[in-house]
Amino acid sequence: MNRKHFLNTTSLLLAGISASWAKSPHKDTVPDEELVFRQPPFLKAGDVIGITSPAGYTPAESILPASQLMQSWGFQIKVGNAIGKQDHSFGGTDEERLSDLQQMLDDPDIKTIMCARGGYGAIRLVDRLDWKAFRRKPKWLIGFSDITVLHAHIHRNCQIATLHSKMTNSFPDIWTQAEPIQVETINSIREALSGKKMTYEAPAAEGNRPGSAEGILIGGNLKTLETLAGSPSDIDTRNKILFVEDTGEYLYSIDRMFWNLKRSGKLDQLKGLIVGGFKIKPDDPGSEFGRSLSEIVLEKTAALKIPVAFDFPVGHQKNNFALKCGVRHRLTVLDSGSRLVET
Amino acid sequence: MSIHIPPYLEKGDAVGIVAPAGYMPVEKMQTCIETLDAWGYTVVMGATTHSQSENYFSGTDEERLADFQEMLDNKDIKAIICARGGYGMSRIIDRLNFKKFRKHPKWLVGYSDITVLHAHILTRFKIASLHAPMASAYNDGGAESAYIQSVRKALAGEPADYECAPHPMNRTGEAKGELVGGNLSLLVHLIGTPSDLAVKHKILFIEDVGEYLYTIDRMILQLKRAGKLDKLEGLIIGGFTDIKDTDRPFGKSVYELIREHVKEFDYPVCYQFPVSHERENYALKIGGHYKLDVTDEKVKLYES
Numbered sequence: 001m002n003r004k005h006f007l008n009t010t011s012l013l014l015a016g017i018s019a020s021w022a023k024s025p026h027k028d029t030v031p032d033e034e035l036v037f038r039q040p041p042f043l044k045a046g047d048v049i050g051i052t053s054p055a056g057y058t059p060a061e062s063i064l065p066a067s068q069l070m071q072s073w074g075f076q077i078k079v080g081n082a083i084g085k086q087d088h089s090f091g092g093t094d095e096e097r098l099s100d101l102q103q104m105l106d107d108p109d110i111k112t113i114m115c116a117r118g119g120y121g122a123i124r125l126v127d128r129l130d131w132k133a134f135r136r137k138p139k140w141l142i143g144f145s146d147i148t149v150l151h152a153h154i155h156r157n158c159q160i161a162t163l164h165s166k167m168t169n170s171f172p173d174i175w176t177q178a179e180p181i182q183v184e185t186i187n188s189i190r191e192a193l194s195g196k197k198m199t200y201e202a203p204a205a206e207g208n209r210p211g212s213a214e215g216i217l218i219g220g221n222l223k224t225l226e227t228l229a230g231s232p233s234d235i236d237t238r239n240k241i242l243f244v245e246d247t248g249e250y251l252y253s254i255d256r257m258f259w260n261l262k263r264s265g266k267l268d269q270l271k272g273l274i275v276g277g278f279k280i281k282p283d284d285p286g287s288e289f290g291r292s293l294s295e296i297v298l299e300k301t302a303a304l305k306i307p308v309a310f311d312f313p314v315g316h317q318k319n320n321f322a323l324k325c326g327v328r329h330r331l332t333v334l335d336s337g338s339r340l341v342e343t
Numbered sequence: 344m345s346i347h348i349p350p351y352l353e354k355g356d357a358v359g360i361v362a363p364a365g366y367m368p369v370e371k372m373q374t375c376i377e378t379l380d381a382w383g384y385t386v387v388m389g390a391t392t393h394s395q396s397e398n399y400f401s402g403t404d405e406e407r408l409a410d411f412q413e414m415l416d417n418k419d420i421k422a423i424i425c426a427r428g429g430y431g432m433s434r435i436i437d438r439l440n441f442k443k444f445r446k447h448p449k450w451l452v453g454y455s456d457i458t459v460l461h462a463h464i465l466t467r468f469k470i471a472s473l474h475a476p477m478a479s480a481y482n483d484g485g486a487e488s489a490y491i492q493s494v495r496k497a498l499a500g501e502p503a504d505y506e507c508a509p510h511p512m513n514r515t516g517e518a519k520g521e522l523v524g525g526n527l528s529l530l531v532h533l534i535g536t537p538s539d540l541a542v543k544h545k546i547l548f549i550e551d552v553g554e555y556l557y558t559i560d561r562m563i564l565q566l567k568r569a570g571k572l573d574k575l576e577g578l579i580i581g582g583f584t585d586i587k588d589t590d591r592p593f594g595k596s597v598y599e600l601i602r603e604h605v606k607e608f609d610y611p612v613c614y615q616f617p618v619s620h621e622r623e624n625y626a627l628k629i630g631g632h633y634k635l636d637v638t639d640e641k642v643k644l645y646e647s
Contacts, residue, residue, distance in 0.1 A: 057591060088594030089557065120557040123564050227561050230534035230569030252399065252430040256532055259433045264535030283399070287365075290398035 037216060037326035039161045040111075040138035042195030045074035047111040050104040051168055052080035053091030055146040056119020058169070060084035063116055066168035069175055070114075073190050078110060090121050098125045106133040111140070112193060117169040118145030118221075126153050126233060134158065140193060143167050144245075145316065148220030153233035155218055155326050164220060164243075164314070165189050165322035181318045188322040198342045200321050202312045207294025210333050211307030214343060215271035217329045219243035226257045229264055238269040241331050241340075243323065245276030245315030251289035254278065255296045262300045272331040273301060273308045274340065277315025307331055309338035346521065346630040347470045349421075349448040351500030354383035356421040358498075359414040360478065361389035362401035364456045365429020367478065369393055372426050375478040378486040379424075382495050389414055392426055400431055408435045415444045422498055426478040428455030428526075436463055436538060445470070450498060453477050455552075455620065458525030461629045463538035465523065471630030473497055474525055480624065490617070490624050497626040502646040503633075505625050507617055509641055512602055516611030518577030518635045519647060522627060524548035524618075531565045543574045546635055548627065550581030552620035556593035556600070559583065563604045572605055577635040578612045579644070582619025611637040616644070 043049075049070055051063055060083055067077040082100035085092030092100070104113045126149055138160045141150055144167070151162045166185060172178040178186075192198055218235055219225070222244040228234050235242075246254065261267050275297055283289050291299075294310055301308055309331065313319040328343045352358070358379050360372060369392050379386050389410040391401040401407060414423045436459055444464075451460055451472040461472045475494045476485070485491055497503060523540055524530070527549040533539050551559065566572050583597040595603070598614045605612060613635070617623035628646070636643040 089589050089591040090594075120561065123561055123568075127568065227531065227565045228568075229531075229565070230539070230571075231565065232568065234535070256430065256433055260532055260534075260536065263433075263437065263537065266535075287399045288397075290400070 037155065037159045037161045038138055039327060040140045043075060043111055043193045046076065048076045048078050048109050049112045049114055050078045050080055050107070050110040051083060051114050051116055052097075052100045052104055053082045053116040054097050054101050054125055054150070055091065055115070055121035056089060056117050057086045057091045058083050058116040063168040065173050065175065066114070066171035069171060069186070080104060083116060089119065091116070094124050097121065098128055101125065102129060105129065105131070108137055113139060113141050115143030115147045115167050117167050118143065118147055120146055122146050122149035123227065126150065131158055135160070142189070144320070145221050146224060148224035149228065149233060151220050151325055152225065152228050152235050156233055156236060159326070161324055161326035163189070163192055163322055164325050165192070166320050170320070179318065185319065185321050192322040192324055198322070198324060200313060200323070200340045202309060202338045204335060204337045205309070205311035207298055207308070207310045208333050208335070208338060209298070209301070209306070209308040210335060211272070211305070212330065212332045213241060213272035213307050214328065214330045215239050215241045216326060217241045217243065217323060217340075218325050219274070220245070222246040222254070222257050223249060226260050229260060235266070237266045239271055241272040241274065241329055242270055243274035243276055243312065243314055245278065247279040247316035248281055249278070250281045251283060251291065251293070251296065254280070254293065255289070255291070258296055258300045267300060267304060270304065270306055272306050273297070274312045274314070274331065275308070275310045276312045277317040277319070279316055307333040309333045312338065312340075345469070346465070347448050347468070348631070349450050349471065352384065352421050352450070352498045356384055357387050357419050358384040359387045359389055359417070359420045359423045360392055360426055361410050361414055361423060362391040362394065362426040363407050363411050363435065364401065364425070364431030365399060365427055366394055366396050366401045367392070367427045371482065372478040374486055375424070375426075375481040378481050378491065387420060399429070404434050407431060408438055411435070412439060415439065415441065418443075418447055420449060422450035422452060424477065425453030425457050428453060428457050428477065430456055432456050432459035433532070436460065441468060452494070454624070455526050456529065458529035459533065459538060461525055462530065462533050462540040465630045466538055466540055469630070471628050473626055474618070474629050475626035476624045480622065485622060488622060490622060493626040497628065503626065503628070504645040505617070505643070507615070507642045509639060510598070510614035512598055512614050513637050513642065514612040515637045515639060516577070517637075518546055518611050519633065520576040521545045522548065522631050522633045523629055524579070524627070525629070527551040527559070527562050528554065531562045534565065534569050542571045544576055546577040546579065546633060547571070547575050548579035548581055548616065548618055550619045551583050553585045553587070554583070555587045555589065556595070556597065557589060559586070559597055560593070560600045563601055567604055573608060575608070575610050577610050578605060579616045579618070579635065580612065580614045581616050582621055582623060584620050611635060613637045613642045616642065
């Protein structure tokens with residue numbers, strides 16, 4: 001009952017905000033100082049990282065490379081009860097996944113929660129999670145893909161920063177044999193958690209629209225973001241730098257998702273747009289969509305005077321760096337490439 | 344506010360055929376054309392039905408837009424039948440001008456991708472439309488089926504009176520109200536946009552094709568989390584065909600997962616209603632007023 005009441009109040013407040021916007025066309029920006037997300041404390045040696053599986057099934061042995069490496073960084077690992085549990089494709093029943101994540105959110109000794117993998121399932125839990133303790137004592141929540149649900153929900157409802165990054169299933173089995181890009185991206189998790197100000201660079205890419213912008217960074221998996229539309233976890237993109245990535249989608253489906261972003265007003269007031277990796281499902285023969293990813297994106301953003309960066313190192317790929325969501329960044333797109341700097 | 348029902352058709356009226364989304368060779372529309380002709384209508388073929396397109400679409404956005412706009416604006420055309428869906432309506436919907444259409448509503452017929460159009464004109468203009476089989480469904484004997492005959496009856500103004508077998512998972516009960524719905528993927532795609540379909544106190548129907556079980560679960564949850572399942576009068580689950588599963592199985596059938604997500608509500612629910620991407624696809628008036636009776640013996644959906 002309380003939750004329902006809270007949601008109703010929130011939506012009334014939000015309705016009030018958009019109504020006052022509509023009335024004052026000149027105030028087309030939210031004062032930046034109002035847009036401050038709290039950052040959880042950074043990690044110190046000896047801090048505990050909890051590993052859980054709110055979405056897909058994770059065999060217990062599969063998290064060993066990640067837990068060993070993070071232990072070598074000086075952190076302790078707490079393996080959640082859901083790890084190794086299986087309910088068909090899920091990492092345990094809804095109740096098992098829920099209680100494991102809830103326990104980690106509530107346990108003051110756990111300073112960071114790393115999701116073991118994505119897949120599908122976070123949406124089945126999100127409305128039943130209690131964020132009270134997390135709000136009081138924020139901690140870094142780590143993951144991507146299906147975990148976009150948790151990022152978006154936390155940003156919308158708690159205004160707390162999160163870490164969009166690789167999960168335990170992306171850690172190489174043998175660290176000493178890892179490719180340089182694996183080492184670099186996984187080290188970026190460590191750097192981000194340790195409080196280092198992050199800088200990311202991407203080479204020149206087809207379609208890049210030059211410009212510079214500053215704002216809070218949010219985003220994640222495009223399909224997952226679309227499925228949050230209209231829900232209490234829906235993202236507020238106003239004055240933000242939005243990043244999106246996806247995998248296994250047809251071009252037509254990506255086009256349709258960008259239309260959803262555009263038609264639901266989520267592009268109008270962006271500061272900048274970052275397009276990460278898109279593993280595109282090839283068109284069926286004879287049904288060629290006839291437009292490239294950059295054409296699809298630029299068509300929807302043509303009227304906006306914002307920088308757009310393509311081929312950014314975030315997504316379902318080895319080249320997937322840890323991004324601090326809910327934290328202010330500056331995006332600079334030049335003909336020579338793009339750069340994202342934490343401010 | 345009441346829903347505007349476009350005028351029903353009379354013998355001799357003109358019916359337009361267009362392809363606003365995916366490409367379709369005109370030969371595949373032949374039986375549909377002949378059937379409409381046999382029903383006493385004059386068929387007008389839009390430019391997109393003779394497309395030279397070599398990609399996915401039946402023409403460029405501009406070509407599809409112009410063709411559809413012309414049909415919307417032509418007062419002599421009393422119904423527009425979409426030859427097929429696929430994908431493409433979302434690309435042109437905001438550029439269509441509905442000024443003349445609002446003054447002189449006409450029946451817009453189709454399903455699947457055409458859900459975008461149905462939802463848009465009901466949400467924006469309170470004008471009813473017809474969710475119904477498209478051109479290829481007339482082929483291979485389809486024209487004589489009860490489903491294509493239901494299109495004929497709907498266009499002629501004969502009230503619908505459908506019946507289907509009970510499904511063991513049905514939740515019995517009676518409902519009456521405005522009927523809305525369409526393709527699930529498109530309905531969730533429209534959430535948050537100006538075409539978003541309001542469903543409160545209405546009877547909702549959904550169908551889909553070719554989706555993964557987990558995707559359907561996610562879409563049903565999206566409906567639920569967007570407040571679109573809690574205040575329904577009734578829920579009609581049509582066919583969910585060519586369903587895919589992940590290597591590790593999802594563990595529930597489509598109907599089981601839907602039942603789980605609506606178990607806390609008390610409105611009637613029926614499964615396997617003949618609205619689908621298969622032949623079983625009755626004409627349903629989006630915005631029409633219907634009664635739904637779900638009993639242990641049968642399911643009845645009829646206009647009232």
